[in-house]
Amino acid sequence: MNLEALSIGEIARRSGVSAHTLRFYEAEGILQPAGRAGNGHRRYRDEDLAWLAFVLRLKHTGMPLAEIRRYAVLRAQGEASTGERLAMLERHRERLAAQIDELQASARALDDKIGLYRGLLAATGERA
Template structure:
């Protein structure tokens, strides 16, 4: 497939795909007779994978390291496993942190919900508020 179709199917722009190739996240694409990039369907699986790595917070340099190891072939599988395992620990820590944040938000929302349910009753018991009289001005002498 050409880059336009890959862009459409992957949800990325052609510019992003060229950038990924320039960085080394995408392998150098073969070219047709007119010099246009040609991709096979397997690149879609790879793009989805690196999209997930990006969404999980993996730094670009780490993704580039993984891509280089992948390009080097099966002899790098242990290194790739180590890299992904380390990143998984980071993702788990981030998930735990986000879970704590979610719990705090849930508690705060519940507090507001309870307050809103109590407000009509609360407002019926409020005393009438008096307006403060304006300050007295000293009498002019003169």
């Protein structure tokens, strides 16, 4: 299929987000306004799908919508904003690394508790 002519429904299906969310991202300036077919329906390009995948990655990793919106504005400015975009991504990466550290500490605490319970069950001959 030619990705140069994907409808909003096709983009929604491929990306896993609703058409409503795509319209919202467009209204918020996160997605550039889609091109339109002769019948007025939105038509998306390869670049739109790739950008949406990156936006969803930022969202999935906890970047606030306001920051994603700011990043999108900077992206639209082109090379002049490269330094600021880099700084934003570096700050986000630092926050993500801190979250990963916290999650790993939580996983270790859970492992300790699981080990304790398994030991208690083994001592009594019970099974989980």
